[in-house]
Amino acid sequence: MSGLGDTMKNLFRNRWHRWVNRRIPRSDLQFFSQKNIFILPTGAGVVFGLLLVIMLLTGINYQNSLVYLSTFLLGAVFVGAMHQTHRNLSGLEVTLVQPGEGFAGDDIPFRFRLRAGRDDAIAILLSCAESGHAPVHVHSGQVLDVSLLVHSAHRGYLRPDRIRIETRFPFGLLKAWSWIRPVSAGVVFPRPVPAPEAFSTVEGGEASAQSRSVDGNDHADIRPWREGDLSQRVLWKRFARTGQLVVADWEGEQGSPHWLDFNAYPGADHELRLSYLAFLVNERGKSGARFGLNLPGQVIEPDSGPAHVARCLRVLATWGEERPRDAMSEPHGTRKRSSRTLSRVITEGRV
């Protein structure tokens, strides 16, 4: 029975969501009016209604005119509050100014700009799924920026399906709400995972890398050969000169010095590789080192500086992902996305 009930509930909810989505098209700018504001009593409002009924019964039973009067007065206040709550939200203009960036698993700040219309918009609350922020007040004709944290599940584009804008002002007996369904998407970087030792497999890159850095002797450490060291790492020139078998060891990891390579982690899952790379990009960014990024189908030449780091992270985030199009109404970056599309995109990326 409960299964059937759940099905019915889901059916109803889907239908409702579809209806709402039709009513509120995706847009980075949302103007709230009668067309898209919903209003219902809160729990307190329902109790208030019951209280009015009890008061009316009291008035009838004790034939008390003043109880009648106060019942009507409070009822009228309730209806008036309905209009006030509605007006509190209507006329408000919400713009998504800046979709945020951040690492997967973190809360990504989205910046919204609220512009109040003719009426004050008091105690406005923005929320998305599980996060919200303190109510803000925007007075008539004024503008206020608000950051909303949106939880990200995994890397890629993050476009929340709906962001709820709610107000319960003045009395909390009614809530008026609506949604903004942004077009623009935030970018979620792969969650950094400490990278294991990498085995450089970049053909051609290895030789050039070796010659470049070893000749410069920039960051190299020389240490005696051990069992298991790759023969490519052995400094044969020095062996020829001195007869010692030494190996060049670079700071950081044992791959190519400037290049962070997608193919350096054979056997690891694609997403995991991206996470390793994100970790390394972060590390390099902190130390200020030069590095380049090598992804299948996308190469970023070595550089340094925060802009470069951000660019690399963005590339890691969106590699193999498709920017959500306006027409697509499914949410991006939320947990519901199927893994099938993901794998398809990755195969494409490899080609």
Added chain:
Amino acid sequence: MSLLDRLRGNGAGEAHSALATSLPSRALLWLIGSFALLLTPQWDRLPLWLIAACAVLASWRWLAQYGRVRLPGRWLRTGIMLVLTGVYVATVQGRFTVDTAASFFVLAVGLKWLESRSVRDFYVLFFILVYLATVNFLFHQEILWALANFTGIALLFVGLQVLNAPELPGGMTSGWRRLGALFLKTLPVVVLLFVFFPRMSPLWSVPLVSGEARTGISDTMRPGDISSLAQSGERAFRVTFGGEIPPYRDRYWRGLTLDYLDGETWRQGQTEDFRALGRVAVDGGVGPLKPEEYDVLLEPTDQRWAFALENSRAVSDNVVEESADLFRFRRPADSPVRYRLALEDTAGPGEQIERAELRRYLQLPGEGNPRARELAGELRRNMSDEQIIRSLMARFREQAYFYTLRPPAMPDNGIDTLLFDEKRGFCAHYAGATTFVLRAAGIPARVVIGYQGGEPGAGGDYLIVRQYDAHAWVEAYLGGRGWVRVDPTAAIAPERIESGLREAVAQEGSFLENDWASPQRYANVALVQWASLQLDRINYQWQRWVVGYQGQSQMDLMSRLPGGFGMRELGYLTAGIVGAGLLVAGLISALQMRRGEKRSAFRRVVDTWHRLCAGAGVPVRHGETPSVLAKRLAEAEPAAADSARLFARMVNSHYYSAGTEDEGDGQLARMHRLLATMKRQLRRSNSRTGRRRD
């Protein structure tokens, strides 16, 4: 970054409540203020310990808000609850009335203060305080108390606003302003509802009788009872006459008769059995008063008796006439009652009663007061009934009897002591003694309890009868004439009957000597007298027209409207009013909204631009940014490329700059000019391409 503070909870509502786990102080202040205000109408009804407990509990909560003390933990809280409930049960002693229930309600509100931590608790307090105001209305309907109650409710709503927007600057004044505007806007609907909402009869009956004694006459009379009543300046009832107000000496308001002397105490010989004998007019209690009619507004007495002048008949159907020309309500007057009576001509023979019935009015205790019996025997010997009465009155008039509010104690054979030794007493003493002597002389007699007198209210159009007008007198039965009023007080102190108690005890200075607060005590100060009478007039009108607006008044009002309104029509009308009110409100808000949209000139410019684009074959897509639209327009119509790009930049700068509104005017003008240019360019290019096509 404080806005970014992550909140736990599921969804916005949870986040909202989680934020305010510690309630905003100002909101709490309003709530406590409202509690204090709503408690005042109850001060005379509640036991003192309960008021003290409520004050302590509310202060505790208030101090806890500032961290001075901590709110009690669960065990202490339970302990306090148990103790207070125990005290309550001990006080109530098993009586269950609305009054005790109301006290318990107050106790519950008080205890809730210790458990007010969350927003939810705040709302619970809000609801019970609103209902506390309702309960207050059951007990007090005077205009000042009503104002206090409504103010209390208003405080609650201001508190709610503060709760919902705690850090809003200037929230308090704007809260009052918002509430005031709301009140004014909804007032017409409230008034219409009040007038037209059908007043149904009670669904079930829980009497409102309070356990406490009220000031007022009772159904037993011991010597001294009424003199204690004479120390109260409280109002008993108010009367409006349709015709002329009868002279002071005829204002005898009969309440009940006592016919059984039990030692020193007069009581009712038989408990009143309900007999609906009197004529009952179904709908006579409303409309203008006819000359012979008078309209009484009685303060609650918790008793069924109604006060009436002699020779009255019932007009309104809430009073019925009982046997001895007395009037009774159908149920105890636990709230102010308005009823209407009419004076009848006194012509015609008096009531005749049977011999057996008369024996009731001759009852005397077997022994006691021998001298009084002796006096009666003497009188009986050589006089007729009427002569006996006249000579007894003459005795009171001529001998040195005194009318006093400070009678001496007369423990044994009180009537003898009064008549022959002390000769000092109050109306109750003399009424009792006279009845005793008359009965001893074989004349059927009874004590009548009620009020005598009444002073005019402001404007002189109605009478106010107060508790100190309480009076006891005698009625004797004379064959052929029926019951005849005999008032010994009139013989001893005629000024009491002619102008009231104040004059009668002026020399003694004992008028309201224990009631310092009563404005009647200071009646010689003209201003006090004037103010008190004006207030009384306002209250009287308030009680007659607002508080007293019940079924009959409503039906009367409706009967004056065209179209014969009945209960059912009223129901339809009420539904209509509610519907129309909602509709009008909706229309107004829709109009305002449209005006608001119109006033947003910026949107209008953008809309024009969108139309222009659509006309040029580049319809706006959903969620398209202005620059993208401009780019597409430029591709389609290269002639307008520059102006389109510039326009898009202006739109962007409007959206994405936190600018003020005043810079907008110049900007808007520029945008309008740009649009005009764009339109020209498009037209020109269109005509050119058109020509080419030709």
